[in-house]
Amino acid sequence: MGRKLLLEKDGIEGIRFYDVYRREGGYRSVEKVLKSMTPDQVTDEVKKSGLRGRGGAGFPTGMKWSFIAKPEGVPRHLVCNADESEPGTFKDRYLMEFIPHLLIEGLIVSSYALGSNVTYIYIRGEYAWIIDILEQAITEAKNNGWLGKNILGSGFDCEIYVHRGAGAYICGEETALIESLEGKRGNPRIKPPFPAVKGAWDRPTVVNNVETLAAVVPIINISGEEYAKIGVGKSTGTKLISACGNINKSGVYEIDMTISVEEFIFSEEYCGGIANGKRLKACIPGGSSVPILPANLLLKTAKGDTRLMNYESLSDGGFAKGSMMGSGGFIVLDEDQCVVKNTYTFARFYRHESCGQCSPCREGTGWMEKILKNIDTGKGKMSDIDLLWDIQRKIEGNTICPLGDAAAWPVAAAIRHFRDEFEWHVKNPVECLNRNYGLANYAEPLQLATA
Amino acid sequence: MSLQFSAEKLKKFNEIVARYPEGKQKSALLPVLHLAQEEFGNWLSPETMDYVASLLKIEPIEVYEVATFYSMYNLKPVGKYKFEVCQTGPCMLRGSDEIIDYIKKKLNINIGETTPDGLFTLKTVECLGACGYAPMMQLGKTYREHLTKEKVDAIINECRQNAAMNN
16 A cells, blocks of 8 residues: 555545644644744755656646745745646545645645745636635634734745636646736746746746645655655655546545556556456546557556556657656546547547637647547548648647647547557448447457456 | 625625735636626626626726636526536546436437526536546536436436425
């Protein structure tokens, strides 16, 4: 059983409320930093931990913090990115819903490190009931002296406010999030300037994911050095994985990044195997944006090693034979699922979510959606497959923000690994409406996996 | 201007505006639009948007461009109960298409339509972050998860009963 740092207290009766959370050792990290550490020492501890951004990009958090500009007399802000919208991802929701004080505690410590006296949680509008939970937790923290003026007599002031979004995936991109926080459309900004220099209201701003900020609490409690010992290589600490699709036990799991993909899918401790006795066909291991992998490439790396659930191992083999850790949204497809259909739903998603600023993304996502819909419904042509490939190539790298790449990658990977399935749809326009392509040549290594 | 927030909502409005730096009251626009939608019939009419603009001391166009960008603002009237069913990959893998078809038949409406009695609107939405509990829909402030046909029946009955009680 892996070590638990974030979900350690999950399941304790009443942990959502302050009294129980405090009784179980909550807010110790705030006491520690305010009484015995300087803000720079906190940042150093986070640097030592090797913590990487848990929203998807995996950028080292301590380094991101050290970039924040500190012009005299200009307020700085920490903004927590709780816009969780990447298909397959529902881990931040779990943390906020069941252990809200862990996030609040992490926010206070991180705000102290960054010198943010007013910190915002930008939460997706659909998580309406979670806003109530967070606001209650903030009120409880404030009533007990963890927020407000001169916290614990340290001279540090901090307020936390929840800012409700209104339905836009793009607002998970940090500059779009800042625009949205300023009351505008979520159009990403051109960088530079980076938010660390000119962010919300032109003030230095750091935007971090919910899980990242929650992880600061155990880092302070056990020290950055100890945190870095968990995991492997540059994948330090623990990671929340939200597992979904055709598995027996969907849900949010905390892993220490040393377990194998095979163990994660098939062991009783985690996903509990494929649902209904079916076989594994494919998996999208890090949210809809990352490349889909057929089972035979999923369980072993390009070098033939056992593939592990961490940043390096999941991306081993590049896009030709690997994928990415991404946000930890782990989507499993069984033998009865259609890769064309699944890719079509993603293309529709990205078309819906494109902000429309850059023409390759605005137009390209719409074209990809239409072509995929045609192929899925038996109206496709063989040349459509190459056309799709061409469109995704022309979106990738040609947009202001990474949404363009995120839209291109799933289409590219689906064609790269499942081209035969696309061709079968084109060649069998009637049959493809009534049955799925099935496992085909992806089957063989699976018998090994399930044996 | 004929529209006016209730005293309670006006208090909430002032609380929201106070969260942002002075002179940056436009930042309150998204949460205030939610508030306005709640207060004025669950949609944002041009009058409502103009009222919000006047409260925040910004141009009406600044409100329109935001209201049309985000998917949660209703730009036309909707039913008392809006079923927002997720159709993205992870939900599709768990049978959301069948649930959507079932709701269509059961309520005799298409996607985007409202029942003639004004009770139900059916909308398909993109990923709501409930992939592990699929298929699912948003109904008001909460999520209804692990949907089956039986659960959909129960939800429809529940809504009808609530509506009858409130009449």
